[in-house]
Amino acid sequence: MEEVLAKYFSGEATNNEISLVETWRSESKTNAQAFFDAKNVWLVSQPETAPPSQVLDEIINETQGKVVPFMMRSWVKYASAAVLVLAISLLFVLNNSETDNVYSTQSMADGSEISLHGSSSIEVIAFNDEIREIKVTGKAYFDIERDETRPFIIHTENARVQVLGTSFLVKANGEETEVCVESGLVGFSKKVDGSEVSVKLTKGEMGLISNSNKGIIKRNIRDLNYLAWKTKVITFNESTMAEVEQVLEDVYGIDVSFDNPEFKGCKLTAKFNKKKPKDAIEIIARTFGVEYEFTNGKAILKGKGC
Amino acid sequence: MENEEVIVQRLINKDKRAFELVFNQYFNVMVLYASRFMDTRAEAEEIAQDVFVKFWEKCDSLSEDSTIKSYLYRSVHNSCLNAIKHDKVKDGYRQHVIHVMESTYQNEFNEDDPDALRNRIQREIDKLPPRCAEIFKLSRFEGLKYQEIADHLDISVKTVEVQMGKALKVLRESLQDLKNLRDAS
Numbered sequence: 001m002e003e004v005l006a007k008y009f010s011g012e013a014t015n016n017e018i019s020l021v022e023t024w025r026s027e028s029k030t031n032a033q034a035f036f037d038a039k040n041v042w043l044v045s046q047p048e049t050a051p052p053s054q055v056l057d058e059i060i061n062e063t064q065g066k067v068v069p070f071m072m073r074s075w076v077k078y079a080s081a082a083v084l085v086l087a088i089s090l091l092f093v094l095n096n097s098e099t100d101n102v103y104s105t106q107s108m109a110d111g112s113e114i115s116l117h118g119s120s121s122i123e124v125i126a127f128n129d130e131i132r133e134i135k136v137t138g139k140a141y142f143d144i145e146r147d148e149t150r151p152f153i154i155h156t157e158n159a160r161v162q163v164l165g166t167s168f169l170v171k172a173n174g175e176e177t178e179v180c181v182e183s184g185l186v187g188f189s190k191k192v193d194g195s196e197v198s199v200k201l202t203k204g205e206m207g208l209i210s211n212s213n214k215g216i217i218k219r220n221i222r223d224l225n226y227l228a229w230k231t232k233v234i235t236f237n238e239s240t241m242a243e244v245e246q247v248l249e250d251v252y253g254i255d256v257s258f259d260n261p262e263f264k265g266c267k268l269t270a271k272f273n274k275k276k277p278k279d280a281i282e283i284i285a286r287t288f289g290v291e292y293e294f295t296n297g298k299a300i301l302k303g304k305g306c
Numbered sequence: 307m308e309n310e311e312v313i314v315q316r317l318i319n320k321d322k323r324a325f326e327l328v329f330n331q332y333f334n335v336m337v338l339y340a341s342r343f344m345d346t347r348a349e350a351e352e353i354a355q356d357v358f359v360k361f362w363e364k365c366d367s368l369s370e371d372s373t374i375k376s377y378l379y380r381s382v383h384n385s386c387l388n389a390i391k392h393d394k395v396k397d398g399y400r401q402h403v404i405h406v407m408e409s410t411y412q413n414e415f416n417e418d419d420p421d422a423l424r425n426r427i428q429r430e431i432d433k434l435p436p437r438c439a440e441i442f443k444l445s446r447f448e449g450l451k452y453q454e455i456a457d458h459l460d461i462s463v464k465t466v467e468v469q470m471g472k473a474l475k476v477l478r479e480s481l482q483d484l485k486n487l488r489d490a491s
């Protein structure tokens with residue numbers, strides 16, 4: 001038996017040997033204790049390794065994330081030569097950054113930072129001593145450096161967002177423009193029959209301008225995860241798996257599918273704090289007690305779920 | 307740990323550097339401890355990580371006479387016990403592990419010094435027949451696969467299997483007296 005045990009612990013055992021060991025250790029108390037002792041011998045004879053500094057960083061940063069939820073410490077600031085050349089031509093579309101496959105962050109000359117989700121893009125209209133003006137398509141998070149002498153203006157197909165210094169999200173798809181305010185005060189306006197309609201939005205509020213609607217809709221932000229693609233903090237509160245699927249796609253850029261469509265109706269309450277995509281999937285699978293597969297950014301959850 | 311009182315005071319003040327010291331000293335020890343009970347290293351690492359996350363979150367409410375080491379051991383012990391109890395599969399082996407863990411709950415963890423254990427096992431390995439010790443060391447310390455050991459020593463894989471089994475058996479028997487390897491009941 002010791003030979004098979006040694007193979008079991010050193011990862012040399014065949015599937016048959018693994019089940020042999022796992023059956024054997026359950027057969028009697030003596031066997032169980034023999035396995036337990038042998039395993040301990042194996043463990044204490046392992047070489048000492050350095051403590052994982054990456055885990056330490058994660059712990060310190062994860063907890064900080066809870067205290068100051070939207071302090072984006074690890075924003076990627078990069079300005080490659082290519083980006084600079086494009087910026088000079090006043091038109092640049094950012095590529096995904098090296099550190100995250102769903103967004104990239106660009107620092108502007110005034111210290112403002114813009115994070116672009118997926119294939120979203122911005123176009124610089126004017127950026128000088130008097131005005132800061134850009135156009136956005138898609139979804140972008142802005143952290144604007146305060147400068148009262150130079151307003152920051154963001155144009156979309158059908159709306160205008162004007163700020164002095166604040167942080168907020170803009171989502172624009174041509175049909176609709178949505179603004180969610182994270183801090184500060186945001187002016188949100190549109191042209192109606194030649195005159196301008198405008199609302200002021202503050203922290204926790206969102207505004208929606210839609211081509212199918214005359215006015216500007218203003219309400220509190222309900223989507224718990226509107227910034228999760230950037231913060232990697234995801235909250236589900238009785239969310240259906242169909243919603244979960246959307247959020248995970250948005251946050252991690254992964255494709256989630258179910259081999260049984262009934263699973264989509266199951267509800268999940270959970271919080272993921274800067275988890276890796278695979279870990280998030282694994283937690284969900286465990287929550288529902290189902291199996292899963294995760295390869296090349298594609299996750300498949302198996303079974304009925306609930 | 308040196309100046310434990312000072313470290314505890316710094317932890318109460320949420321001193322990152324103090325946490326780093328504690329982490330560096332105890333993280334691997336805790337993974338090792340959890341590995342005794344959990345089936346996979348991944349599970350053991352997850353438990354240790356969760357314990358350190360909670361420790362860092364709550365360390366500002368430590369009492370001044372806290373002992374970091376026993377706090378960590380106790381947390382890991384309880385987390386492992388909980389995890390195994392909540393495991394769907396409770397075969398004879400896991401039942402036994404639960405029994406061992408429940409009966410060692412109040413043990414003095416201070417005897418659990420991994421450095422002393424490491425020295426002890428090193429001495430026991432040196433007492434093995436030379437070939438047997440060499441093979442065991444190549445596997446455990448150098449991380450070689452059986453096939454690699456066989457190639458390196460120009461022997462058959464079967465011989466490696468036999469010698470590894472022998473080493474494990476002898477070491478297990480010679481370490482029987484270690485209290486922390488035993489069922490305390």
